[in-house]
Amino acid sequence: MKREDLADLSAFLTVAEEQNFTRAAARLGASQSALSHTIRRLEARLGVRLLTRTTRSVAPTEAGERLLATLRPALDSIGAELASLSELRDKPAGTIRITTSEHAATTVLWPAIQRLLPEYPDIHVELSIDSSFTDIVAERFDAGVRLGEALAKDMIAARIGPDLRMAIVGSPEYLTDHSKPTTPQDLASHRCINLRMLSGGGLYAWELEKDGRELRVRVDGQLAFNNVNMIVRAAEAGFGLGFVMEDHVIDQLSDGRLVRVLEDWCPAFAGYHLYYPSRRQPSAAFSVLVDALRYRG
Structure with a gap:
């Protein structure tokens, strides 16, 4: 492969990701006309049209999608190998991007990152808070966080947190006016506070x-609500029963603001895991972060 071929392919990938020549040109530090010429040259060399252009957007053709499927992992692998060269430096360095839920970021990731970064000033961490499932390869994240170990076969999982439990809670005032449920079927006669899922939009x-x-x-x-903190506040205010992570309501249960019910129906389950592609060559910075996050309880 000629050197200019790699540059042209990288330009094509950037345009496909941005779906806009203007944004892609700005990202590459090139003029829009030069970038358009690069894409036309690549299409002429390959003999196929790679992008469908309209006045508003740019989208890959079928041939473009096939090329992207091969190109993304190949360039990601090259990027990972280049990042791994940081191991030759005195200290690990680089930026690590992780997609995570707010709960995992607050309870697991931030405590570890807070301890780690002062020791490694050349490591930079970006957390993207998103409760929906994210394709970390397509969105170019280094890793993601999710519950349990049920992952795609090409992913590696590292446990980073303890087992978790859910809790069904209500205020003492609410449970004075409504008898405590003793079976799940009793919930049908109770006012309950629903959680609207960000992924899919349905009620949990x-x-x-x-x-x-x-x-x-x-x-x-x-x-x-689509926010757990609001569910807790509504439960405290007596608007019904809420179903939340146990650690969200430890203080409220301790001081009596909330009361737990159906505890025997809320067993522990596998906690948070960090996951990343098995083909990824970890950089020194990434390895340091994984080691700092790894659960040793």
Whole structure:
């Protein structure tokens, strides 16, 4: 492959990612006309059209999509190899991008990062808070965080947190006016505070389990939020029962602002794992961060 071929392919990838010649040119530090000429030259050399251009956007053709499927992992691999050269330096360096939920960022990632960064001033960390599932390869993240170990076969998982539990909670005042539920079926007669899922937009069905019996319970009530902190506040205010991570309500349970119910239907489950592509050659900075995050309990 000629040197200019690699440059042209990299330009094509940037245009496909930005879906806009103006933004791609700015990202590459080139003029829009020069970038357009580069893409036309590449298409002429390959003998196929790679991009469909309209007045508003740019999108890959079928041939362009096939090229992208091969090009992305190849260039990512090259980038990872270049990043691994930082191991030759005295100190690990580089930027690490991680997609994560707010809860994982607050309870697991930030405590470790807060301890790590003062010791490694050349390591930079970017956390993207997003509760929906993210394709870390397509979105060019170094790693992602999710619950459990159920991952795609080409991913590596490293456990970074303890087991977690859910809790069904309500205020003492609410439970004085409404008898405590003793079975999941009793939830049908209670006001419950729903969680609106950011991924998909549906209401979360409460996942309960006891003695190997698993239930997904659809609940009803006056309120629904896409934010757990608001669910806790609404439960404290007596608007019904909420279903949240146990560690979100430790203080409220300790001082009596909230009361727990159906605790025997909320067993522990596998906590957070950091996951990243198995083909990725970890840089020194990434290896240091994984080691700092690794759960040793």
